[in-house]
Every structure is written in structure tokens, then in C-alpha cells.
Amino acid sequence: MTETAGPDRVRSAEQIGLSAREAAATPVPHPTSNAPPRNAAQAAGPRDTDSWARKVDRLEVDPRAGVRGTNVAGRRLTGPIQGFGKMWQKTYRMKAGPGIAPEQAIATWREHFPEFWPKGNRFAGALTGINPGDVALLDLAIGGGVKLSTGVFVLYADAESFTLMTPQGHMFAGWITFSAEREGPQDGGETVVQALVLMRANDPLYEIAMTFGGHGKEDKFWAATLTALGERLGLPNPVVDTKTTCVDTKRQWRHANNVWHNSMIRSVLQTIAAPLVGLAHMVRRGKDPAQV
Amino acid sequence: MNAPTLTMDVRRIGDEVVVVDIKGEVTAACEPMLMSAYEAASDGRTSRLVLNFAGLEYMNSGGIGMLVTLLVRANRQRQQLSAYGLSDHYREIFELTRLDEAITIYDNEESALNGVAK
Numbered sequence: 001m002t003e004t005a006g007p008d009r010v011r012s013a014e015q016i017g018l019s020a021r022e023a024a025a026t027p028v029p030h031p032t033s034n035a036p037p038r039n040a041a042q043a044a045g046p047r048d049t050d051s052w053a054r055k056v057d058r059l060e061v062d063p064r065a066g067v068r069g070t071n072v073a074g075r076r077l078t079g080p081i082q083g084f085g086k087m088w089q090k091t092y093r094m095k096a097g098p099g100i101a102p103e104q105a106i107a108t109w110r111e112h113f114p115e116f117w118p119k120g121n122r123f124a125g126a127l128t129g130i131n132p133g134d135v136a137l138l139d140l141a142i143g144g145g146v147k148l149s150t151g152v153f154v155l156y157a158d159a160e161s162f163t164l165m166t167p168q169g170h171m172f173a174g175w176i177t178f179s180a181e182r183e184g185p186q187d188g189g190e191t192v193v194q195a196l197v198l199m200r201a202n203d204p205l206y207e208i209a210m211t212f213g214g215h216g217k218e219d220k221f222w223a224a225t226l227t228a229l230g231e232r233l234g235l236p237n238p239v240v241d242t243k244t245t246c247v248d249t250k251r252q253w254r255h256a257n258n259v260w261h262n263s264m265i266r267s268v269l270q271t272i273a274a275p276l277v278g279l280a281h282m283v284r285r286g287k288d289p290a291q292v
Numbered sequence: 293m294n295a296p297t298l299t300m301d302v303r304r305i306g307d308e309v310v311v312v313d314i315k316g317e318v319t320a321a322c323e324p325m326l327m328s329a330y331e332a333a334s335d336g337r338t339s340r341l342v343l344n345f346a347g348l349e350y351m352n353s354g355g356i357g358m359l360v361t362l363l364v365r366a367n368r369q370r371q372q373l374s375a376y377g378l379s380d381h382y383r384e385i386f387e388l389t390r391l392d393e394a395i396t397i398y399d400n401e402e403s404a405l406n407g408v409a410k
Contacts, residue, residue: 046349052388080360089361155353177354179354196357
């Protein structure tokens, strides 16, 4: 099944001018943060070696200001193979013109990724931008004043693309690849910026949520993100085309128990329990002479 | 879109097993080539598809995504997908992305053909 929608245009939350430094941006080197340095033999490996994150079994995170930071530590990564729902490939594309190099677009995106997110959503990544092995914490607005707390792992990053992978409990199991490349006559034509999502809903509850409005919300989210990037790059009228393809119509019932990690349920419970937890902390401090 | 620098050779081993020798760079741009190799390998008899990555020089995240799409197609045809010839680096990437949970990894062609995973 193939569904195609668009062009779609959504106003960004913020309008920020492109700085001279960004205009001259070069790809940021990727200091990998989740493993010791490689030895000489490994360093002589394929040229993608430093673009991939090192292997992790479970995610480790440090507290970050401005986000709750729950539902990430200790979680495993999940790709489309580990998800529950139908498998979707969603492509959001924006023409950036011939004047913007792909490397410039990706460098700007990597450096200012959180600033392009729609209002009400928080992305707390590393201060150095997007680098392989980083874990970013997310608070996503899901309505009713409730924030869904989850995270993403930077799986891959090079000068022309970067990929985020989701942990257990996230709405979807899969990855999002952000890329830019020249298209057109002999590939020296205009730069096209793209976000490509390959995903399955992580569990049956998310599958229901995605079916009843979740996919539409996600489309608006990424269209708004690309539009904000386009405005930052100085495009006068950024337009985002959305294409959605169902790659696999089968649901993977053997992964239905992923619902145990569901971050939406846990976030709601954490929101409800927050005042009680705070009160318990205050009482505990009051009883502890060292804290008085 | 940049031209892919990849070659794929399809070898039939007996009635049901096909080996695809992958040499060069695996990126999303190679999807048409991989899918046409898959079409050539799937003639109705094939029940096992073995990917030989000994000649793999480069792979980005788009390449991993393409392998997931190939896996879905193979599963639809009730074909088993396996791989061998992965360097330590690429084996680690298969493990990181948890692709190894669906694509069985073997050390060499002999063990892949015999179905003996290490």
C-alpha cells in the first residue's frame, strides 16, 4: 500500500537567522562518547568507522536540565525488527536550492537540532551537537498537559547524514535518517534535504494511537522541523513533501509484550505520582538531621 | 543522487540456496541494485538467501535500512536470510542495530551453507 500526501507546509516554532559561522560550517568531527579509543588496526578500518556509534547493550544517561529524563536509562535499542505494528517508511523532503551545500545543511541541522523542534517538545542532547553514541532525552507533548518522556540514540553521523535510533518504550521502534544530497543534472544540481523514518509502532497501544491520529501528528512534526531548518538556512518559502509507504502490513504479535516498557503509560503514571514523590522527599529530608 | 559503487553477483548453490556476493559500498542509493539481485535470486525455488559481505567496503545507516526492507521481502516469501564475511566492525553494527536477531551471521561460506552459526 502506498499513500502519498503533500506538499505540506507548517510554520516553525522559531525563526532564527543563519549565522556567518554556520554559513561557513564544516562537518563537526565526531568524538565518540560511548567507548574507549580505537587501536591502530581499527583506525585503519573502513572510512565509516568513526561515523557509527560503538555497540551498547543498554542505554546510559546523565541528567539533563529541562527534561524529566525518565524511561531511557537501562533500556535496549529497538529497530524495526523489534517493533510490533505495521512497518512504515516515511519520507519528508525539502528542496534547499543549489546555493546550499549538503554538508552545510547537515552541519546546521546537527548543531542546532533541538531548536528546530516544534513548540512544546524538548530535545536535550549533548552540548556538542549530534555525535555517534550520544543519547538525547526527549519530552514530547502528547496532549492534556502530559509530556511523554523518552529518548533517542545517535546511531550514525557523518557530513551528509545522521541517524537516530529509538529505545524500548518509545512510540516507535526504528530509526530516522536525516540526510542531504545534490540531485539533478549529473548530481551537481540543487540540494535536497530529507528525513526518512523506518519504523513500526512499538506495541499494540502505540499501534492504536498511530492509527488514530498518530501518523498525522508525526507528519506535521517532521514537516515543521524541516520547515524550521529551511528558514534557518535562509530559504524564502520552504516546502516539505511527505511520502508514506507501508513496507510490511503484518503486525509482529510476538512483540506485543513491548507494552511493558510503554513510555506513554509510564509518563502518565510519573506525572500523577510526581507530587507524592516530591512530598515523600520533603518528609525524608525533614527527618534527616544532616539535611536540616 | 550519487551513482552507487557496488557490484552484486548472484550464485545458485543447489536448488534452494542462493549466495549474493556484495562488493563495494552499501548505501540507500543501491536499493534498486539490491532488489534486482533479489529478484534474480528468487525464482520460486529459493528458500535460503545468503549475503556475502566479504567485499563490503563501506556501509551507512541507509544501507542498514535497505537490508531491513530486503528482510521484509524475504520473510514475505518465507525465505531465510543469512550473512557471512562480515568484518568485526560490520558485525558490531549488525549487533548494535539488532539486525543480527533476524539475519543469522556465519563466519564463512561453508558454515553459512551448512547452517551452522558460531
